[in-house]
Amino acid sequence: MKIVVCIKQVPDTETKVKIAADGKSLDPAGVDYVLNPYDEYAVEEAIKLKEANGSEVTILCLGTEAATKAIRTGLAMGADNAVLLKDENAAGRDWLSVAKTLAEELKALQPDLIFFGKQAMDDDSAAVGTAVAQILGLPSVANITSFALEGATATVQREVEGGIETLTATLPAIFTAHKGLNEPRYPSLKGIMSAKKKPVEEKAAAVCENGTEVVSMALPPERPPGKVIGEGVEAVEKLIDLLKNEAKVL
Amino acid sequence: MELTEEQEMIRDTVREIAREQIEPRAEEIDINSRFPKETFETLHELGLMGVPFPEAYGGADADTVTLALVVEEIAKVCGSTALGLAAHTSLCCWPVFAFGSDEQKKQYLPGLLSGGQFGALAITEPQAGSDVGALKTTAVVSGDDYVINGTKAFITNAGVASVCIVATVTDPEKGKQGMTNFIVPTDAPGFALGSVDEKLGMRGSDWAEVVLTDCRVPAANRLGNEGDGFEQLMAILDGGRIGIAALALGIAEGALEKTTAYAQERKQFGRPITSFQATKMKLAQMATDIEAARHLLFNAARRKDAGQPFAVEASMAKLFASEAAVRACKEAIQIYGGNGYSREYPVERYYRDAKLCTIGEGTSEIQRIIIARHILQS
Numbered sequence A: 001m002k003i004v005v006c007i008k009q010v011p012d013t014e015t016k017v018k019i020a021a022d023g024k025s026l027d028p029a030g031v032d033y034v035l036n037p038y039d040e041y042a043v044e045e046a047i048k049l050k051e052a053n054g055s056e057v058t059i060l061c062l063g064t065e066a067a068t069k070a071i072r073t074g075l076a077m078g079a080d081n082a083v084l085l086k087d088e089n090a091a092g093r094d095w096l097s098v099a100k101t102l103a104e105e106l107k108a109l110q111p112d113l114i115f116f117g118k119q120a121m122d123d124d125s126a127a128v129g130t131a132v133a134q135i136l137g138l139p140s141v142a143n144i145t146s147f148a149l150e151g152a153t154a155t156v157q158r159e160v161e162g163g164i165e166t167l168t169a170t171l172p173a174i175f176t177a178h179k180g181l182n183e184p185r186y187p188s189l190k191g192i193m194s195a196k197k198k199p200v201e202e203k204a205a206a207v208c209e210n211g212t213e214v215v216s217m218a219l220p221p222e223r224p225p226g227k228v229i230g231e232g233v234e235a236v237e238k239l240i241d242l243l244k245n246e247a248k249v250l
Numbered sequence B: 001m002e003l004t005e006e007q008e009m010i011r012d013t014v015r016e017i018a019r020e021q022i023e024p025r026a027e028e029i030d031i032n033s034r035f036p037k038e039t040f041e042t043l044h045e046l047g048l049m050g051v052p053f054p055e056a057y058g059g060a061d062a063d064t065v066t067l068a069l070v071v072e073e074i075a076k077v078c079g080s081t082a083l084g085l086a087a088h089t090s091l092c093c094w095p096v097f098a099f100g101s102d103e104q105k106k107q108y109l110p111g112l113l114s115g116g117q118f119g120a121l122a123i124t125e126p127q128a129g130s131d132v133g134a135l136k137t138t139a140v141v142s143g144d145d146y147v148i149n150g151t152k153a154f155i156t157n158a159g160v161a162s163v164c165i166v167a168t169v170t171d172p173e174k175g176k177q178g179m180t181n182f183i184v185p186t187d188a189p190g191f192a193l194g195s196v197d198e199k200l201g202m203r204g205s206d207w208a209e210v211v212l213t214d215c216r217v218p219a220a221n222r223l224g225n226e227g228d229g230f231e232q233l234m235a236i237l238d239g240g241r242i243g244i245a246a247l248a249l250g251i252a253e254g255a256l257e258k259t260t261a262y263a264q265e266r267k268q269f270g271r272p273i274t275s276f277q278a279t280k281m282k283l284a285q286m287a288t289d290i291e292a293a294r295h296l297l298f299n300a301a302r303r304k305d306a307g308q309p310f311a312v313e314a315s316m317a318k319l320f321a322s323e324a325a326v327r328a329c330k331e332a333i334q335i336y337g338g339n340g341y342s343r344e345y346p347v348e349r350y351y352r353d354a355k356l357c358t359i360g361e362g363t364s365e366i367q368r369i370i371i372a373r374h375i376l377q378s
């Protein structure tokens, strides 16, 4: 079986992002980039299948040359090979442009199973996996928290408001991974040492038009510092008073 | 400092493990003097207990620089855990790898490097610490075996180890040339643990007295030839000091990181204490010491990896880094004030852990002797 995991490199959630001079993009200076955390669940699920049934796992990434770092993380975790669709302006693409480009490549790769993370931690569009399914006409389930495969039928679960939904889909199909799907492994030293020897095919990403345009970006207003009004039962009265009269939320 | 892609990735992975798994346990294992087996299970699974050894023996095929990075990252959050790993790697696995026969390597390394086993090295005796040439533990030939008798003190990992390398005297007439090391399985008849003292710091690392009473090991367990012992020990300690320097560096960095964050939050006289020059001077000195220690350490590690002489560089790195760590932790407590003296905050643990670095694997005084000897000889 052939599995493709689509991944994105995103700023580490611990870095403080700055907005670039153009006011519409992030300033890449001083930012640490990592494999998008939701994509880690996607990679882990694919590798678990590889360990169970000997599948071949390919990482597919649209990004700049620097995205090789995230790709290596996937390879170190256990993926077999990777394709990097290179675009030095990858950050300027919206979900539609990314989805169209990935779909084009996926047509050529012909996988039986495709995993995405449910969303990228930087632009939070949460659209690409589902959009690719739409373009390719494949069944898809977003936000899965469990996955089981029997023959060509995948049984998956996702959390819905107040409950859990169980669905089946016949492969080829696309799933986007949510937290809880699994516990992503740390890459082992052996995995890290062998990652560099695994093939990464680099090619220019097809140009696809954006459907939207970013007009401006702004940081959220700084939150005023919290205040301690007391401890235990004695503080309750004062708290209620402040919530009523100062915060006006009660 | 330029790192390879692999070195960087290993460092980042260990940093993540340290933050997610090791730091949350650091306080508890210190309070309870508990060796964190569950942490080491993870470290073993990921190949971190066999960093600088070939894959053929179960190692990760990485180098000394990588080992130093691993020890440093772990020490930033927990000195005890870093010490356990460093001692296992440099004091037990390395000698088997460097001086062992093919059979010995095949027999012992896979278990130690990736099979979940721990290793120890027993040199120190109650009456012989800095003076390694004054050991009293004897090994006497008996048929195809050697019979070992003696007592070893302060042996890191002794209580958890499957394998303990034991330094002995096989020919008392010959002094340092009469010393021989043995690979002793800890289940060998006559191998027993003695007292386990309470420690000032590094309380989550395992240590014990080792008592050898007619402990019988096959001659096949001798490391190298009779008489090779002293030279082997000196070579082992040269490498081990890179590990202790990395340990000290990590502890100092951890202390600085915590202290910087604390000082920026803590207000007195209506402003953050970082606005006082006295605080700034301390932070600047800590950071500069750390940077200098890093350069000394990685210079020594690089030289070892390149096959160049590195003993003096390793001694300098160990000396400087461990004293810098003690200074940095002392200032960290000062900046924390009363909270620094309290167990509710981590820096007093860092201070207690750091102090070991000026003692283990050759005290600061012994490092100065080694460095001075080098100057005077050349």
Ligand SMILES: Cc1cc2nc3c(=O)[nH]c(=O)nc-3n(C[C@H](O)[C@H](O)[C@H](O)COP(=O)(O)OP(=O)(O)OC[C@H]3O[C@@H](n4cnc5c(N)ncnc54)[C@H](O)[C@@H]3O)c2cc1C
Binding pocket: B087, B120, B121, B122, B123, B124, B127, B128, B129, B130, B131, B153, B154, B155, B156, B157, B202, B207, B356, B359, B360, B361, B362, B363, B364, B365, B366, B369
């Ligand atoms: C936490 C911990 C873990 C340890 N783990 C191990 C282990 O795994 N295996 C092992 O074999 N040992 C281990 N040791 C022992 C350690 O290596 C010794 O404690 C150390 O080498 C010092 O020896 P000593 O304690 O006998 O001190 P001594 O040698 O008695 O030294 C006492 C003081 O005299 C000074 N001194 C001694 N000789 C000279 C000299 N010639 N010139 C100037 N000053 C001198 C020393 O610097 C020191 O300040 C460990 C120790 C500790 C604290």
